[in-house]
Structures are given as structure tokens and as C-alpha cells.
Amino acid sequence: MNPRIGPDQPAVPTGSAKPAPALPFPAAARRELANPQLRANLRKATSTIQAKRALRQAETPDWQELRSAAAAIKDRTLRHLDHYLLQAEAALIEAGAQVHWAATADEANAIVTTLVKRTGADEVVKVKSMATQEIDLNEALAKAGIAAWETDLAELIVQLGHDTPSHILVPAIHRNRAEVREIFLAEMRLNGAPAPPDLTNDPQELAAAARVHLREKFLRAKVGISGGNFLVAETGTLVIVESEGNGRMCLTLPQTLISVVGIEKLVPTFQDLEVFMRLLPRSSTGERMNPYTSMWTGVTPGDGPQEVHVVLIDAGRGKALAEPTARPMLRCIRCSACMNACPVYQKVGGHAYGSVYPGPIGIVLTPQLRGFGAAQTRSLPFACTLCAACADVCPVKIPLPDLIVHQRNKAARHKQREPRPHLETLAIAGAGWAFRRGWHLGLVGRLTSLAGRLAGSRTAIGPLPWPASAWTRARDLPVPARRTFRQWWKKQQS
Amino acid sequence: MVEEATVMSPDQPTGQADAASRQRVLATITGALSDVSPGPEPERTETTAEKISRPAGPAASGDVIGLFAERCADYGATVVRLSSGRATAEAARMLVDRGVRRIALPAGLLAEAGPALTNSGIEIVKDDPPLASAELDQLDGVVTACRVAIAETGTLVLDHSVNQGRRALTLVPDLHLCLVRGNQVVPDVPQAISRLYPSILAGLPLTWVSGPSATVDIELTRVEGVHGPRTLLVVIAE
Incomplete structure (x- = not known):
């Protein structure tokens, strides 16, 4: 089986x-x-x-x-991130979740690997997550002998195709339906339920094959791994926004849930979600609302995972925070x-x-x-x-x-x-020299006007040998003027 | 005070290394925010959610229930509006029409919807003791209530209280019929968030449902029904 x-x-x-x-x-x-x-x-x-x-x-x-x-x-x-992180941590613990902190990607991977091993499971089902991709969690789990099954349709196409994502929302955007069919036919049988042999190019059929292939994995999974779109500091509520229902499967059916969340994912209050739940689906897929959103607060007795972990990761975010100019990049909601x-x-x-x-x-x-x-x-x-x-x-x-x-x-x-020394650094240093003194610029002008006269009737110079090729291989170089401004001015005055 | 409540106990899963990482992350952040004036509570002076102009667009006036029905149907859901006396009978008829024979029904909905469904020959399976995921997979569908419905976006929100059942109940079976009362429909997302706040404070999970499960992952062609219920039926009782 x-x-x-x-x-x-x-x-x-x-x-x-x-x-x-x-x-x-x-x-x-x-x-x-x-x-x-x-x-x-x-x-x-x-x-x-x-x-x-x-x-x-x-x-x-x-x-x-x-x-x-x-x-x-x-x-x-962001300006009070330490305060809100502590608030979120306290709320999560209060709600029965266990909170872990990771300063680096390696630390996050080690924490998740340890948590999965502790359950005795040798596989996990995953919700599409930028954070876990960023830290290469799947590779780290594979090294520990743990299979990480991507369950988003596009991520499944990417994973089965031995490929990497090319878009953060529709990661298999570079594949057409014929390619997807080939991948499913060749790879699904090596990883679980096979694709039906008479599978066609029809997206409806391809999605149905994914449904069958993944369902057995959802139903037997002991551990689910997710990211998080938002983490509400006030209540410890995590939010996952998705389309297919694979997220709900991973968040609901396994006994253990591990969510890897970047520290910039916080929002202060539940009320703040009224802004983001209107902006995110419209900006992302152009829908008024995405098909499914899950919100959960730690452990809910009798409903869903009874062991809930949240791994808060820094992995370079703290450094971005330290540059006030760079700080706004942490607003990103992906x-x-x-x-x-x-x-x-x-x-x-x-x-x-x-x-x-x-x-x-x-x-x-x-x-x-x-x-x-x-x-x-x-x-x-x-x-x-x-x-x-x-x-x-x-x-x-x-x-x-x-x-x-x-x-x-x-x-x-x-x-x-x-x-x-880099070419660019040398070129800029050269420009610095040319503009430093009047006679420097005059000398350069005489040389370029000479080059202009030698160019004849051409208006642009094509590819040049190295080092000028660094510039000319992607751009045309205009022919320098035959007469510099100074020469023209002198003539006007006389 | 917050600090004290959150100190890691030695039996925390990843132990000492975790506590050291926690200190490092927090120290990095505190160091990074040296330009921010310290204070016990973050200031709340900028434009925030409360300042946003409230109901706008079609939801601001007129037929809120009609707008909800239209926008929910936009996603490919089947939506009907009825007087409250006829809702459960119509729900049963819709299920029978689709060949549904065995459904799960949350305990809190047994009295309201049970008789009409049983009379139509539909077998009701109780989730008590909780059904295994594989058993849920064998059901034809599930009938639940909801907490809030949002007109602006055509969204149903379940808080999984007693008339909605736990989350897996509305996830694994391939058909979901949701009974909505007219007074549960709110014009927009901000009002829904306000109504849902007590559920969040009670620790309940929420599931927002906008149409059947869908994907556009293959050449951006919309395909309905990947992992969640492929059929969504909505009966609004006024």
C-alpha cells in the first residue's frame, strides 16, 4: 500500500x-x-x-x-515587536501551545526535526509555507529520514517534478498542463497512490488525481507542519489563508501540529484582521475572499491537533529591523x-x-x-x-x-x-578622477571627440571586447559627440 | 509580569537551547529598536482599523442577504433563500436530489434538522464518540449551522460550536450543506470580525468558507474541488 x-x-x-x-x-x-x-x-x-x-x-x-x-x-x-512577541508567547502558552524560538534557520530546522522525531513519525504533511521554504526545512527533515509531503497542488507539482517554485502564490506557474500530466504519471506511483493510467491534460482530472494521491496521506498523517499568515499577539490566534482545503487537512487531522512563523507575522489585536482579511485575498488571487481561512488558538479540546507547537523564527529579520530604512520590508504579507x-x-x-x-x-x-x-x-x-x-x-x-x-x-x-577591485568600482573611480579638475575633464573631452570623429557615420557602438563588454553586451553605446561643449562654446564666443 | 509567565520550564520539549535562542532573538530585537522611544504600552496613535470608513459599496445599504446570496453563489455554491419554516425540508430535498444517503449532523442541530432529514430517508450519523477520519471519508455529506455570514465577500464563518461540529466534520465529507439564519448575515468583514471576537476569546477555532474548495494552480484554470468538500449548499432561512 x-x-x-x-x-x-x-x-x-x-x-x-x-x-x-x-x-x-x-x-x-x-x-x-x-x-x-x-x-x-x-x-x-x-x-x-x-x-x-x-x-x-x-x-x-x-x-x-x-x-x-x-x-x-x-x-x-514592528516598532514594538519585543512587546508583542512576549504578549503572543504568553497567550499561546495560556492556550495550551508550546512556543519555541529560533535565531537562525538551522536552529529552526533542529527544533522541528526534534519535535517530529519525538512523535515517532517518519513523515509529515505540509501546508504551503514560505518560511519553511526559506529555511530549507524539507531538506533538513529528509536528512533525518523524515518525509515531508507538500500538499498544495502547485507545491506537489514542484516536489514531484524535482523542481523549485517560481512564484510565491502559484509556484508551478512555469509548468503547463501537459508537463503536469507527465510528472503525475511518472512520479505519483513512486510516492504513494498512483495517478490513473488514462489521466488526460484536463486540469479538473489532474486536480482529482492529486486529491486521491494526497487523501491517503492526510488520513494517516500524525504530524502536520504549517507556516502562518498572521499571529494575533492579543490572543495567540494563528491564521492560515488558503484555497484548496489541503491546509485545513494538515491543520485539523494530525495529532501534532508544528507552525513555523516569522517574527514579523504578528498583528496586535484580533480586530486588526478586519484590515488584512480584506486586503490579502484581493491583492493575492484577485478574489473577494479566498475559499478557506483557518484560525486557531492553541489546543481546542476534542477538535484538531492536541499537541500544538509554534516556532518563532528570526533568521535575519532582526537585522532588517535594525535599519530604520529597511524596516518597512518586514510589513510584507506575501x-x-x-x-x-x-x-x-x-x-x-x-x-x-x-x-x-x-x-x-x-x-x-x-x-x-x-x-x-x-x-x-x-x-x-x-x-x-x-x-x-x-x-x-x-x-x-x-x-x-x-x-x-x-x-x-x-x-x-x-x-x-x-x-x-571590481570593474564597476574602477569605472566609478575613473569618473571621479575626470570630474575632479577642469583640465581632467578637458582631456577626457578631447579623447572622446577624437573617438567620435573616428566612428564615422555610425550613431552607436556595438559590442566591444572586455572590459568594455561588461557594459556593451546588454546596451548600445552612443557615439561620443565630435565636438565637446567647450569646443562649441569657444567657437560661439569668437 | 509577562516575562514571568513565559519563562521556559525545564520539561519544555527543546529545553535549554530553546531558552538561549529566546534570549538571543529578544536581545536582537530590543537592540534593533533603539530608535523607538521606550514605554510600557505601545502607542496607538496612528491610523488603525477603527478609523477606516465603515460599510462601503453595495453592502452599505439595501438587501444584505441578497448580496450575500449573490456573492456566495459567485464562487460556485448553490444558494437558496426561504422562510424559516421551510428551510430544513428544503435542505433534505436538496440532499436527496444529489443522491445523499448518509450524513453527519452535529449534536446541536439534531432537534432542529434531524426530523426533516430522517423523514426524507437520510441516515444520520452522530459524531459521538468522534468518528475516525476514515469513517468521515465514507459519509456522503454533512449538515451544519454557522456563526456569521458576510455579504461583502459571500463568506460563511463557522466557530465549530455545538451546532457546527468539530473542524474535521465539515472538511472530510465531499458535500457540505450550511443552514444560515437571516440575522447571521452581516454587511462586511469588519462587522463579522466584531461578532466573532467572543468565539475567539472562548478559544474556539474559526473556519471561513467562501465557496467550495478551489485551485488555479494549473495554468490558472479554476478547478473546483481539490481537498475540501466539492459541493457547497447554502440554505438561508429568513
Whole structure:
């Protein structure tokens, strides 16, 4: 019945993703742009969701007030985060939950692994959760011989396809129905209930296959793992917003529930949810309300899990809090409206970002959480045209363009401090020299006007050899003027 | 005071390491917030929920129940409005029409809905002692009440008190029929939140249901019915 578990077989899903080392954004973007199927899927998906979102915004007359209120509530929470965390902890304990704290991703993974092992279970069912993806919980559990089954349909497609998510809301957006059918036919039988052999491309049938495949896992699961959309400090109530009912299954049927929650997920009072429950579904899927929302407060005797754990994770959030300029990024409620609106994301898709958080919020958040040490994270804040479409749609009014510029500044400073000189640093130093004295600029002007005269009738210079290729491989270089401003001025005066 | 209540006892599952992490996380946050003026209670001076203009749009005036019925049906639910005397009989008829023979009925709904259902030949299964998940999976459906219904969004909210049953009851069976009383329908989300507050303070879990289970995960094509009940029937009694 369950071909997966054998005495000497590790109980891990065959589909657990093994992400390749991430390339810097420009190289990864080039790779992704070569896939026409991906571009077509992205175009359809982002335009459809954007149109629905705009419709819901239009029918909500107090939309702008709601956004301001949400930003204010989140700011106040962040400014007094220590207070609200202690309040939430006390309320959770009072309600029968056990609260754990993790300063780093590794600590969080160790806590969850220990808790699962203590139940004796060798598998868990999971609700789609950005926090657990961020800390690579599935990989950590697999190392301990614990199978983590993703139960969101898109996450299942990603997991069975040995793949990584490409969008935070619809993670399998890069796959079309034919690909999903192939994955289900090949992989479901290796991981539990097989797909029916006559499965077609019809999304209805594909979803039905997922229902059958996962139902046996839900019914036998001893441990459920979730994230949390909101944690109410006042009462200790956790909120999960979802569509399919897989979340309800994981939150209700197992005996033990472990929720991994970022410390920025707090809201002060239950009343505050009136703002977020109106903003999140409309911003996220463009619905007036998502099909299912679960709210629970610790243990409810006789209903649902009787052992409830909440793991509060910092994992870099505290550092973001310490920079008042960067602080607003912690308002994010993970709705994904910014990526749908982003002209860069619309073309390259989520994989180009090499991070669980793609798009505008991703290029701000990822370097913040991972640091600017690697060329990959440093490249992210530059994956942006500063068009500000994201700032217009953000339901919690995160000033994304400002934050992106702030992160670019940090990336540049990081480069300056490195012992190995970067081309960009040298180029900027050269520009600094040129503008320092009048005669410096005059000298440069004479050289460029010479270059302009040599260019003949051309108006732009094409690809140049290294080091100029760093600039010219993605841009045309205009031919310099044949006469500098100084030369022109001199002539006017004479 | 809060501090004292939350000190980890030695028998906490992950023990000492946990307590050390807790101190580190809190110290990081407190250090990070050095620009914020300290005080015993957070200030509440900015625009907050209470300041938001209340009922707006179609919910502000007119037929709130009608709006709820329309928006709930928008999600693919079947919604009927009846006078209260006819509600349970109509519910039974809707179930029989769909071939439903065995349903779960919460204890708090036995007196109100039990006779009409039994008279229609529907077998009622009590959740006492609690049915195993596999047994719930064998049922044709479940009939429950709700706590609040929201017109603005077409949402039903269950607080799983005695006439709604525990959460698994409305999750595992493939059909859910919900009986709504007219006075349970509120215009918008803020008013629903106010009405639900006592349930939260009582420690009850809430389930917000807006139509049948659905997904758009494959090429953004909406598919109704993934894991939750694939059929949602709503009978509004006025």
C-alpha cells in the first residue's frame, strides 16, 4: 500500500528538490528568457491575476484607507515587536501551545526535526509555507529520514517534478498542463497512490488525481507542519489563508501540529484582521475572499491537533529591523501582487532570482536575509527598472523602489570593501578622477571627440571586447559627440 | 509580569537551547529598536482599523442577504433563500436530489434538522464518540449551522460550536450543506470580525468558507474541488 517505506529505504519523497547553485541574476535571466513556454505561461498568468486584482480594488471604495491602515498597523507592530512577541508567547502558552524560538534557520530546522522525531513519525504533511521554504526545512527533515509531503497542488507539482517554485502564490506557474500530466504519471506511483493510467491534460482530472494521491496521506498523517499568515499577539490566534482545503487537512487531522512563523507575522489585536482579511485575498488571487481561512488558538479540546507547537523564527529579520530604512520590508504579507506587476518578473519568472522570494520584494528581502557577500545576492537589487509599478499595488504600502535603491547602495559599498577591485568600482573611480579638475575633464573631452570623429557615420557602438563588454553586451553605446561643449562654446564666443 | 509567565520550564520539549535562542532573538530585537522611544504600552496613535470608513459599496445599504446570496453563489455554491419554516425540508430535498444517503449532523442541530432529514430517508450519523477520519471519508455529506455570514465577500464563518461540529466534520465529507439564519448575515468583514471576537476569546477555532474548495494552480484554470468538500449548499432561512 505504501511502497515508499522499506526497512532500509530512507523515507524521503523522491521528488525533493535539489536546487542548483544560483547564478547571478543577469546570467540566470538569460537562461530563463530562452524558454518560450515559460514566457507564454508567465504572460498569461501575470496578466490574468493583475486584471482580477484591479477589478477587486475598483469595487472596494476604501482601498487606499485600507492600505494606509495596514501599513500603520504593521509599522506599529514592528516598532514594538519585543512587546508583542512576549504578549503572543504568553497567550499561546495560556492556550495550551508550546512556543519555541529560533535565531537562525538551522536552529529552526533542529527544533522541528526534534519535535517530529519525538512523535515517532517518519513523515509529515505540509501546508504551503514560505518560511519553511526559506529555511530549507524539507531538506533538513529528509536528512533525518523524515518525509515531508507538500500538499498544495502547485507545491506537489514542484516536489514531484524535482523542481523549485517560481512564484510565491502559484509556484508551478512555469509548468503547463501537459508537463503536469507527465510528472503525475511518472512520479505519483513512486510516492504513494498512483495517478490513473488514462489521466488526460484536463486540469479538473489532474486536480482529482492529486486529491486521491494526497487523501491517503492526510488520513494517516500524525504530524502536520504549517507556516502562518498572521499571529494575533492579543490572543495567540494563528491564521492560515488558503484555497484548496489541503491546509485545513494538515491543520485539523494530525495529532501534532508544528507552525513555523516569522517574527514579523504578528498583528496586535484580533480586530486588526478586519484590515488584512480584506486586503490579502484581493491583492493575492484577485478574489473577494479566498475559499478557506483557518484560525486557531492553541489546543481546542476534542477538535484538531492536541499537541500544538509554534516556532518563532528570526533568521535575519532582526537585522532588517535594525535599519530604520529597511524596516518597512518586514510589513510584507506575501501576497505576490508586486511580482505580478513587475515588468522584469513578467519576462524572466521566478527561477532567475535564485531565491524563494522573487520579484520586487525578493530583490529587497533576499540580500537582507542572506547578506551581500555573494555575487548572486548582490546582483538582485539591480533586477529592476525602478518603474514603481510594485509600489502602486503593494497592499501594505512598502516603498519598494526606495528599498531597492537602498539595497543597491549597500551592494555597492560591499563591493568597495572587497580586496579584489571590481570593474564597476574602477569605472566609478575613473569618473571621479575626470570630474575632479577642469583640465581632467578637458582631456577626457578631447579623447572622446577624437573617438567620435573616428566612428564615422555610425550613431552607436556595438559590442566591444572586455572590459568594455561588461557594459556593451546588454546596451548600445552612443557615439561620443565630435565636438565637446567647450569646443562649441569657444567657437560661439569668437 | 509577562516575562514571568513565559519563562521556559525545564520539561519544555527543546529545553535549554530553546531558552538561549529566546534570549538571543529578544536581545536582537530590543537592540534593533533603539530608535523607538521606550514605554510600557505601545502607542496607538496612528491610523488603525477603527478609523477606516465603515460599510462601503453595495453592502452599505439595501438587501444584505441578497448580496450575500449573490456573492456566495459567485464562487460556485448553490444558494437558496426561504422562510424559516421551510428551510430544513428544503435542505433534505436538496440532499436527496444529489443522491445523499448518509450524513453527519452535529449534536446541536439534531432537534432542529434531524426530523426533516430522517423523514426524507437520510441516515444520520452522530459524531459521538468522534468518528475516525476514515469513517468521515465514507459519509456522503454533512449538515451544519454557522456563526456569521458576510455579504461583502459571500463568506460563511463557522466557530465549530455545538451546532457546527468539530473542524474535521465539515472538511472530510465531499458535500457540505450550511443552514444560515437571516440575522447571521452581516454587511462586511469588519462587522463579522466584531461578532466573532467572543468565539475567539472562548478559544474556539474559526473556519471561513467562501465557496467550495478551489485551485488555479494549473495554468490558472479554476478547478473546483481539490481537498475540501466539492459541493457547497447554502440554505438561508429568513
